[in-house]
Amino acid sequence: MKTMRFPMLVIALCLGLVAYTQQRHETFRPKQVWTDTDGNPINAHGGGILYHEGTYYWYGEYKARRSFLPQGGMRDGNANSISCYSSRDLLNWKFEGFALRTEPENRNSDLHPSQVIERPKVVYNKKTGQFVMWFHSDSPNYARASAGVAVSDTPVGPFQYLGSFRPNGSMSRDQTLFVDDDGTAYQFASSEENQTMHINRLTDDYLRPDGQFVRRFVGMAREAPAVFKHDGRYYVITSACTGWDPNKAELAVADSIMGEWRVIGNPCTGEGADRTFMGQSNYVIQTPQGYIACFDMWNKYDLGDSRYIWLPLTIDAATGTISIPWREEWSPE
Ligand code: DGJ
Numbered sequence: 001m002k003t004m005r006f007p008m009l010v011i012a013l014c015l016g017l018v019a020y021t022q023q024r025h026e027t028f029r030p031k032q033v034w035t036d037t038d039g040n041p042i043n044a045h046g047g048g049i050l051y052h053e054g055t056y057y058w059y060g061e062y063k064a065r066r067s068f069l070p071q072g073g074m075r076d077g078n079a080n081s082i083s084c085y086s087s088r089d090l091l092n093w094k095f096e097g098f099a100l101r102t103e104p105e106n107r108n109s110d111l112h113p114s115q116v117i118e119r120p121k122v123v124y125n126k127k128t129g130q131f132v133m134w135f136h137s138d139s140p141n142y143a144r145a146s147a148g149v150a151v152s153d154t155p156v157g158p159f160q161y162l163g164s165f166r167p168n169g170s171m172s173r174d175q176t177l178f179v180d181d182d183g184t185a186y187q188f189a190s191s192e193e194n195q196t197m198h199i200n201r202l203t204d205d206y207l208r209p210d211g212q213f214v215r216r217f218v219g220m221a222r223e224a225p226a227v228f229k230h231d232g233r234y235y236v237i238t239s240a241c242t243g244w245d246p247n248k249a250e251l252a253v254a255d256s257i258m259g260e261w262r263v264i265g266n267p268c269t270g271e272g273a274d275r276t277f278m279g280q281s282n283y284v285i286q287t288p289q290g291y292i293a294c295f296d297m298w299n300k301y302d303l304g305d306s307r308y309i310w311l312p313l314t315i316d317a318a319t320g321t322i323s324i325p326w327r328e329e330w331s332p333e
Pocket of ligand 1: 046118119174223224242243244280
């Protein structure tokens with residue numbers, strides 16, 4: 001028996017190494033199933049990325065397979081919770097559990113699995129030392145149109161839910177957060193029945209709107225905002241409003257965040273660019289190497305099998321032209 005131990009150990013180590021290298025990703029492969037470090041498909045849709053102390057955190061909607069709301073309800077008890085993954089290289093993600101869980105026992109809660117919990121975004125508040133999450137909180141028929149807010153002392157949570165409201169008394173559906181270099185935070189939200197975007201400035205603790213807001217893209221019916229800043233200017237990628245179906249993306253620019261926004265046009269190029277490669281914008285990540293544009297490729301018949309389209313966002317040094325070219329596979333370098 002004793003002589004068998006060493007070879008068995010070597011075999012076990014080799015098998016472990018094979019499994020480990022099989023799960024490691026060296027490239028981004030848009031539209032393909034993207035597995036986490038346990039080998040399970042990453043389940044974090046409509047998500048947002050937070051970079052904190054050397055680690056990226058990815059928060060998103062945890063969808064159950066064939067989990068279409070509004071009337072159907074969920075099969076998986078965790079469906080509609082907000083999942084959290086962590087990574088150092090943006091390619092290999094470890095499942096950290098649920099940052100915010102649904103409350104299946106509480107029918108009256110915004111966090112009941114029957115409710116809409118979409119597009120979570122988390123930012124860090126340097127003044128309070130808290131991680132602040134905002135998400136689209138809605139009723140099953142999307143009539144409540146509110147924003148939910150939760151806080152945590154750690155990036156992975158669990159976040160403590162503070163409640164939902166309509167920012168500045170206005171509807172809030174697809175939404176994102178943006179923190180400017182001076183620490184001021186803003187919420188961008190599709191408002192007024194999705195016809196007009198509201199940009200709501202937040203209080204110093206990021207927990208409420210501070211009362212200052214502007215109406216932009218008036219009557220243009222834009223949703224899925226993904227905001228980033230480059231060279232002192234502000235950019236937002238949005239989609240048109242066609243439910244879970246893809247449409248043409250649009251990029252807009254502003255010199256000041258609450259100022260006037262000018263529509264530039266579709267930043268996507270290459271095969272499928274007219275329908276955002278079958279995706280919908282959700283976030284733009286700024287990395288030391290450049291920007292990554294993140295899109296959801298929704299599968300409305302099986303939302304749990306929705307995929308991700310992460311592509312490099314390039315900025316032409318001479319002309320400043322921003323484009324998101326299609327790539328079947330690419331590496332961060
Ligand atoms: C489009 C939005 O962008 C999604 O987040 C989701 O709310 C779907 N509509 C629902 O139809």
